[in-house]
Amino acid sequence: MTPRVIDPRSTANATLTVAERTDLLVVGAGPAGLAAAIAAARHGMSVVLVDENPVAPETMGDDVPLHFGQRMSGAVRNRTAMTEAMLGAEPALADAMEAGVDVRLGTAAWGLYANGPSVGWLPGKVAGLTDGEASWMLGFKSAIVAAGRRDMGLAFPGWQLPGVMGATAAERLARLGALDVRRAVILGSSAEALLAAIAMRQAGVEVAAIVEQAPAPIGPAALLDQLAGVPVLTRHVIAAARGEAGGVTGAALARLDDDGRRIAGDPVTVGCDTAVLGIGAVPVIELLDAIGCRSVFSPARGGHVPDVDAAQMTTVPGIYAVGDCAGVWAAKSMDRAVAEAEGRRAAAHAAQAADASDGAHAPEEPAVDLSAYRLAWVRSAVVEAAPGFGAEAHVCQCEEVTAREILEVRPPRYLNWPHPLRNSTDLSALLGQGPPNADQVKRLTRAGMGLCQGRRCREQVAALLALGAGAGLGEVPLATFRAPVRPIPLGLAALPESPDMAEHWDVWFGIPGQFAGGWELEATQAPAAKP
Amino acid sequence: MSDDAADPADTTGASVIIVGGGATGLSAGWWLARAGVDVLVIDKGIVAWEASGRNGGGCTHAFSPLFREEQRLWPQMDELLGYPTEFSAGRIRIAMDAAQWDDAHRVVRYGERHGFQTEVLDAAQLRELVPLAGEAHGAYWHHFGGHANPHRTVQGYAWAMQDHGGRVLQHTTVHGFAVENGRVTAVETDRGRLGCDHLVLAAGPQTGKLAAALGVRVPVAAARAEMIVTEPLPLMPVGGADGNGLYGRQTLRGNLAYGGGPHEWLEECDGMGVPPRSSTPLMGNIAAHLIEMFPRARHARIIRSWAGVIENTPDGRPVIDRLPDPSNVVVATLSSIGFGLSPATGHAIQELVTDGACGFADLSTLCLSRFDGLEGDWAAQRGWQPVPTARSPAG
Ligand SMILES: Cc1cc2nc3c(=O)[nH]c(=O)nc-3n(C[C@H](O)[C@H](O)[C@H](O)COP(=O)(O)OP(=O)(O)OC[C@H]3O[C@@H](n4cnc5c(N)ncnc54)[C@H](O)[C@@H]3O)c2cc1C
Numbered sequence: 001m002t003p004r005v006i007d008p009r010s011t012a013n014a015t016l017t018v019a020e021r022t023d024l025l026v027v028g029a030g031p032a033g034l035a036a037a038i039a040a041a042r043h044g045m046s047v048v049l050v051d052e053n054p055v056a057p058e059t060m061g062d063d064v065p066l067h068f069g070q071r072m073s074g075a076v077r078n079r080t081a082m083t084e085a086m087l088g089a090e091p092a093l094a095d096a097m098e099a100g101v102d103v104r105l106g107t108a109a110w111g112l113y114a115n116g117p118s119v120g121w122l123p124g125k126v127a128g129l130t131d132g133e134a135s136w137m138l139g140f141k142s143a144i145v146a147a148g149r150r151d152m153g154l155a156f157p158g159w160q161l162p163g164v165m166g167a168t169a170a171e172r173l174a175r176l177g178a179l180d181v182r183r184a185v186i187l188g189s190s191a192e193a194l195l196a197a198i199a200m201r202q203a204g205v206e207v208a209a210i211v212e213q214a215p216a217p218i219g220p221a222a223l224l225d226q227l228a229g230v231p232v233l234t235r236h237v238i239a240a241a242r243g244e245a246g247g248v249t250g251a252a253l254a255r256l257d258d259d260g261r262r263i264a265g266d267p268v269t270v271g272c273d274t275a276v277l278g279i280g281a282v283p284v285i286e287l288l289d290a291i292g293c294r295s296v297f298s299p300a301r302g303g304h305v306p307d308v309d310a311a312q313m314t315t316v317p318g319i320y321a322v323g324d325c326a327g328v329w330a331a332k333s334m335d336r337a338v339a340e341a342e343g344r345r346a347a348a349h350a351a352q353a354a355d356a357s358d359g360a361h362a363p364e365e366p367a368v369d370l371s372a373y374r375l376a377w378v379r380s381a382v383v384e385a386a387p388g389f390g391a392e393a394h395v396c397q398c399e400e401v402t403a404r405e406i407l408e409v410r411p412p413r414y415l416n417w418p419h420p421l422r423n424s425t426d427l428s429a430l431l432g433q434g435p436p437n438a439d440q441v442k443r444l445t446r447a448g449m450g451l452c453q454g455r456r457c458r459e460q461v462a463a464l465l466a467l468g469a470g471a472g473l474g475e476v477p478l479a480t481f482r483a484p485v486r487p488i489p490l491g492l493a494a495l496p497e498s499p500d501m502a503e504h505w506d507v508w509f510g511i512p513g514q515f516a517g518g519w520e521l522e523a524t525q526a527p528a529a530k531p
Numbered sequence: 532m533s534d535d536a537a538d539p540a541d542t543t544g545a546s547v548i549i550v551g552g553g554a555t556g557l558s559a560g561w562w563l564a565r566a567g568v569d570v571l572v573i574d575k576g577i578v579a580w581e582a583s584g585r586n587g588g589g590c591t592h593a594f595s596p597l598f599r600e601e602q603r604l605w606p607q608m609d610e611l612l613g614y615p616t617e618f619s620a621g622r623i624r625i626a627m628d629a630a631q632w633d634d635a636h637r638v639v640r641y642g643e644r645h646g647f648q649t650e651v652l653d654a655a656q657l658r659e660l661v662p663l664a665g666e667a668h669g670a671y672w673h674h675f676g677g678h679a680n681p682h683r684t685v686q687g688y689a690w691a692m693q694d695h696g697g698r699v700l701q702h703t704t705v706h707g708f709a710v711e712n713g714r715v716t717a718v719e720t721d722r723g724r725l726g727c728d729h730l731v732l733a734a735g736p737q738t739g740k741l742a743a744a745l746g747v748r749v750p751v752a753a754a755r756a757e758m759i760v761t762e763p764l765p766l767m768p769v770g771g772a773d774g775n776g777l778y779g780r781q782t783l784r785g786n787l788a789y790g791g792g793p794h795e796w797l798e799e800c801d802g803m804g805v806p807p808r809s810s811t812p813l814m815g816n817i818a819a820h821l822i823e824m825f826p827r828a829r830h831a832r833i834i835r836s837w838a839g840v841i842e843n844t845p846d847g848r849p850v851i852d853r854l855p856d857p858s859n860v861v862v863a864t865l866s867s868i869g870f871g872l873s874p875a876t877g878h879a880i881q882e883l884v885t886d887g888a889c890g891f892a893d894l895s896t897l898c899l900s901r902f903d904g905l906e907g908d909w910a911a912q913r914g915w916q917p918v919p920t921a922r923s924p925a926g
Pocket of ligand 1: 550551552553554555556557573574575576577578579580581582583584585586587588589590703704705706733734735736737738741756757758778790838839840841863864865866867868869870871872
């Protein structure tokens with residue numbers, strides 16, 4: 001056989017610098033990730049467990065990775081104390097260290113990569129990690145992603161104010177003693193919203209009210225019982241967060257009729273310094289989607305979730321999803337044993353060991369139609385936001401795009417595009433050509449293209465497209481996620497290149513003659529000649 | 532008109548059917564529709580989903596026979612389309628060493644040949660025009676070329692074409708053709724057969740496969756290339772600045788969008804689908820080149836990376852040609868450099884369809900017949916093949 005010719009400027013000639021290797025990478029040190037890491041270590045695997053917490057205060061200030069709404073206390077500036085708080089709040093962390101797991105707190109996984117149909121140059125599966133000081137690649141055989149959940153945003157007037165925060169963020173800060181809230185209104189009554197309310201109360205926060213657009217609370221009665229005494233305002237929606245630059249001072253609440261439409265009339269204002277977004281707990285699937293795991297829309301599991309088999313393995317071999325990122329439902333949120341069992345099952349499979357867990361827990365029948373429920377919130381609080389409650393809110397806060405601009409597919413304001421619409425190029429025109437496409441609308445309006453990487457607006461944009469199309473949430477294809485799934489400075493991300501790569505680095509393909517002037521070529525040159 | 536398209540069962544054929552809703556196909560569709568021709572653009576996905584929505588937005592192709600038309604059209608595109616393209620004129624090319632400086636001079640020469648000027652910038656001027664730049668070996672400021680926003684431009688072609696009565700049919704894959712008496716009479720799609728008087732193949736990496744269905748060889752090999760984008764930074768006076776082995780721009784929003792470095796050759800596209808366009812840790816290498824050139828951007832955070840798939844012909848130059856047989860077919864593969872040229876390409880394709888020849892540029896160096904007699908293993912001879920490890924089980 002003639003020796004294979006290599007294009008020196010292609011990835012065939014590139015070598016990736018891999019700083020370290022492990023059998024198993026576990027992303028996320030919640031109940032599922034910890035159970036997975038401990039089990040895998042006991043099965044004899046080398047395990048690296050990363051968790052981005054404690055997150056740097058500046059990052060939290062950008063609402064990354066959760067919607068912290070500036071309600072973290074000064075405590076988050078003391079990294080050592082935060083790490084100790086984490087260890088105190090989660091005894092299993094010490095168990096993991098004891099079991100031999102290489103536990104790395106304050107370390108984020110910003111990308112997972114594997115060879116696949118269009119990538120073949122990687123030396124096996126690798127993850128991009130950063131601890132804020134450096135960034136490097138870790139090689140691994142299997143990865144168990146236990147990245148948890150985050151909160152769906154809701155762009156009511158004033159939602160950009162400090163003090164509007166996610167339920168998951170509130171619960172986390174409350175548990176770590178780093179929540180700076182005195183009086184809160186909870187939006188939504190799901191199990192996750194109620195659990196946040198309970199954790200906040202335990203942290204000394206006064207819960208002023210639970211607001212629910214549905215006719216009855218949707219969360220488990222057992223949790224509502226624990227919140228006895230807190231008024232639950234059903235058939236109400238937040239009309240606006242009142243406040244000044246310093247933050248929220250009150251929540252204006254409007255009543256809804258039996259059809260969920262807003263009833264005209266003066267809203268009731270409840271004094272509070274915080275409004276907690278509890279309308280949708282969203283599985284964090286970004287690492288999984290970016291590496292190419294197939295996802296499915298599953299209302300019982302909280303929306304778009306990875307398609308996993310009985311061992312929690314995704315459609316990318318060796319990549320597992322466990323805990324909330326594999327699906328959020330009330331029983332799982334209320335009992336960590338469910339997530340832990342998922343973690344152990346994945347660990348056993350990755351270690352090719354017998355599964356000691358008690359089999360899969362299936363989600364319960366959902367209390368409400370998830371799509372209808374989330375769409376009702378967006379319709380009543382965002383689309384039907386009444387004038388007089390302040391400026392039209394930006395659904396995408398980073399890029400400052402309103403619901404109207406999304407539905408009209410308007411070019412972004414920085415262009416100052418002077419032309420009136422020449423024809424109807426709004427969403428309905430795009431819909432004439434197929435299902436609503438969140439990526440297309442993102443590219444044209446920039447909604448979701450900003451620094452928070454769409455974490456605050458993505459589900460709302462999908463809801464707006466669904467409402468515009470008269471479709472359910474499940475019919476709007478998931479907008480793609482991309483690495484890095486955390487914003488990462490160029491200077492940190494910079495990787496030294498291998499000598500081969502450095503020698504042959506080219507701005508483009510480096511094909512001889514590709515960029516030569518046409519007049520310098522013979523019209524009948526022999527292109528078959530080798531370069 | 533878009534209602535028709537919602538239900539392809541109701542979609543009728545067209546005088547001209549264009550396969551491929553990228554920059555090339557939609558620009559051609561727009562030019563044809565403006566000329567009053569009944570045109571239908573068919574895409575297997577949504578418009579601009581492939582390379583046309585994943586590129587660097589550069590519009591400076593001084594080597595191309597279509598350069599003059601590219602330069603003539605870009606400054607007018609917002610007006611002509613009625614939609615914003617974010618075109619910004621001018622390019623600054625930064626060289627970090629003598630080799631890069633020598634290499635950059637070629638574009639200076641080519642520009643001069645067409646009567647375009649280039650200035651040499653001193654350190655202070657460079658600092659003023661490109662404040663993110665640091666110490667450089669030298670910099671050229673081309674008073675020609677520029678950059679635009681690919682998403683907005685390509686969607687603008689589609690909308691402007693529709694304004695002129697043209698149609699787009701998305702989510703529809705073309706897999707074959709009906710040929711009678713040396714002419715294509717219809718395209719076969721996964722949603723039925725659509726009649727046509729003329730056919731334009733502008734299907735990017737799939738152009739070779741589709742041409743093969745007509746018994747015509749259009750030699751192309753597909754590859755994946757990657758880019759990164761940062762959070763927005765304050766706008767520099769000239770955003771169209773690149774160099775140091777990178778192409779790209781600061782967008783009008785302020786993001787730094789850059790690419791360069793190794794590409795990855797792909798398996799011949801299976802069926803009609805382009806494989807998943809994953810990006811890889813090359814992100815870090817691109818970042819390293821970028822901060823060498825823009826040390827003041829060290830702290831700018833990367834918020835996305837992506838990859839796109841482009842095809843190349845054996846000499847890396849486009850094919851834009853009307854076939855002798857079947858005689859009513861125009862083939863256009865831009866060979867990995869087709870966004871910036873697209874205003875001109877569409878014009879050329881329109882003339883090839885309506886007049887049989889391009890009247891404003893000499894396209895002889897882009898003819899298909901230059902590949903007559905090409906060896907069957909031309910791609911292997913060049914190493915334009917997937918990395919061998921691609922097939923080994925990932926460890
Ligand atoms: C990372 C990157 C950076 C780049 N930078 C630049 C740059 O700065 N400047 C520049 O000028 N160029 C650049 N390019 C190249 C440029 O993007 C492409 O040359 C150009 O977009 C090609 O456009 P096209 O319409 O010919 O092909 P494509 O954009 O590939 O469009 C082809 C279309 O055909 C459709 N299709 C294929 N098969 C079928 C079928 N059977 N039935 C129906 N539809 C089908 C596809 O879905 C696709 O939408 C870059 C490319 C990449 C990937």
